[in-house]
Structures are given as structure tokens and as C-alpha cells.
Amino acid sequence: MRLGARSDIGRMRQVNEDSFLAGEGLIAVADGMGGHQAGEVASRMACERLGEMLPVWPHDPAGWLLSVFSDINSRIYNMSLANPSCAGMGTTLTAAVFLEREMYVGHVGDSRAYMLRGGQLKRITDDHSVVGELVRSGSLTEEEARFHPRRNIITRAVGVEPVLVPDVIQVSIAPGDYIILCTDGLTEMVDDTEILGVMMSSDSPQAGADSLVRLANERGGHDNITVVIAHVA
Ligand code: MN
Numbered sequence: 001m002r003l004g005a006r007s008d009i010g011r012m013r014q015v016n017e018d019s020f021l022a023g024e025g026l027i028a029v030a031d032g033m034g035g036h037q038a039g040e041v042a043s044r045m046a047c048e049r050l051g052e053m054l055p056v057w058p059h060d061p062a063g064w065l066l067s068v069f070s071d072i073n074s075r076i077y078n079m080s081l082a083n084p085s086c087a088g089m090g091t092t093l094t095a096a097v098f099l100e101r102e103m104y105v106g107h108v109g110d111s112r113a114y115m116l117r118g119g120q121l122k123r124i125t126d127d128h129s130v131v132g133e134l135v136r137s138g139s140l141t142e143e144e145a146r147f148h149p150r151r152n153i154i155t156r157a158v159g160v161e162p163v164l165v166p167d168v169i170q171v172s173i174a175p176g177d178y179i180i181l182c183t184d185g186l187t188e189m190v191d192d193t194e195i196l197g198v199m200m201s202s203d204s205p206q207a208g209a210d211s212l213v214r215l216a217n218e219r220g221g222h223d224n225i226t227v228v229i230a231h232v233a
Contacts, residue, residue, distance in 0.1 A: 001232060002230070003024075005022040005027075006209040007020055008213045010217060017037070018032070019046065021051050022228050023051060026095065027096050027179070028050050029094050029228055030043035030111070030158075031111050032091040033154075038080070038085060041079075043092075061099050061104035064097070065106035068106070069093065069164060091159060092111040092157060092183070093108050093111070094109070094125060098232075102170060103171045105124055105168070106166045106168050107166055107167045108158050110128060110184050112184075116177065116178040116179075119200065121196040128155045128167075129151065129152075130150050131150060142192075146188060146191065151188065174232065175232055178205070178229060179229065180195070180229050183224065185224045185225035186226070189222065195212065206229075208229050209229050
């Protein structure tokens with residue numbers, strides 16, 4: 001599996017509150033929220049904890065993701081209660097575990113996982129956001145959602161409630177597939193058709209990640225931008 005990753009502060013923000021993990025068999029992105037850099041703390045805690053859990057390699061990846069998300073949720077929630085500067089912090093978390101010819105995606109928030117196969121880009125995750133729900137119910141188009149004033153309000157996050165249940169999605173993978181994880185700093189600036197175009201003209205996962213981040217910045221870079229790409233061998 002070849003990996004590529006890039007995280008960038010963008011052009012408008014003072015800090016990068018995104019974090020990522022790009023490990024053999026486990027990749028993730030997290031987009032933190034909360035004042036005074038607490039979001040940075042939350043997203044980093046999520047990715048570090050995922051990395052620490054790697055030695056306990058899952059035979060049951062779906063169950064493993066449920067328990068790891070629950071563990072990370074408790075840690076961030078407890079730290080936000082104990083530390084006034086971290087009050088209310090939270091993070092999105094989208095994590096993909098690869099086991100033989102299956103991928104398991106744990107997901108909370110409005111970061112995304114995509115699969116590119118045979119020239120088609122398919123979105124694997126649902127956005128847990130106000131506008132994401134309106135798109136799924138047919139009240140908004142994708143394009144309207146990207147420019148909606150409430151587009152940044154997420155309906156589920158890691159670390160803000162005592163109990164969290166993530167989405168866990170199982171997808172079969174095949175050699176040649178690209179898996180793309182990204183934060184909303186990419187998808188707010190670059191639509192799915194453009195993501196596909198960049199990927200089709202990139203010859204490695206790292207080149208793809210670099211080009212997607214560059215394009216989001218060329219469009220204005222309103223938010224932190226993080227992209228992790230895995231190419232299935
Ligand atoms: Mn963001």
C-alpha cells in the first residue's frame with residue numbers, strides 16, 4: 001500500500017487544528033474544534049491514540065473501531081471537563097483500517113472518505129452536518145450545501161458528549177483502488193468532479209495529496225486542509 005499525506009494551515013486561519021495519521025493499514029484525518037487551540041489538542045489526541053492502538057491489531061476491525069472511537073471520545077470529553085481551556089473541544093474523526101481485501105471506516109463529523117476505482121469517485125461517508133442532512137433529505141443540492149451559511153455546523157463530533165457511536169462502514173477493496181480521506185477545508189473549496197480530475201492526473205498518492213491541497217489554497221484556502229491517500233497494492 002502506497003501512502004501520501006499533506007496537512008496545510010490554508011490561507012485564512014492562524015492555527016492548523018487538523019491532524020492525520022498515515023500508517024501501514026491504518027489512516028485517519030481529524031478536524032478539531034474549540035477555542036484557543038483546543039481543537040488542535042482534540043484532533044491530535046484522536047490521531048495519537050489511534051496510532052497507539054495499532055500494536056493491538058484487530059481481528060474484528062468493526063468492533064475494534066467502535067471501542068477505539070469510544071476510548072478516544074472518553075479521553076477528549078474527560079480532558080475538556082478537567083481543563084477549562086479545553087472546554088467544549090471536539091473533533092471529527094474519519095479512520096480507515098485495511099484488512100486483506102476489506103476496508104473498515106469509522107466516521108464521525110464532516111470529514112470524508114472517498115474511493116476512486118475505475119475512473120469513478122465514490123463517497124463512502126455521510127457528512128454529519130446540518131447541511132449534510134438537508135442534502136440527504138433532498139432539501140438542498142450538493143452545490144447549495146457547499147455555500148450554505150450553516151455549512152460548518154456539525155451534528156456529531158468526538159469528545160463533546162459522554163457517549164459516542166460512530167458510523168462503521170465496510171467496503172471491499174481491490175488492487176488499484178485509491179482511498180482518499182480529507183477534511184472539509186478541501187471539500188468546501190473543491191468539488192467531487194475536481195477531486196476526480198486531480199486524482200486522474202496524479203501519478204502517486206503523495207502527488208495527489210499535494211495537488212489537492214494546492215488547488216484548495218488557490219481557491220482561497222478558507223480553512224485548514226488535510227488529505228491522506230492510500231493506493232491499494
Ligand atoms: Mn475544517
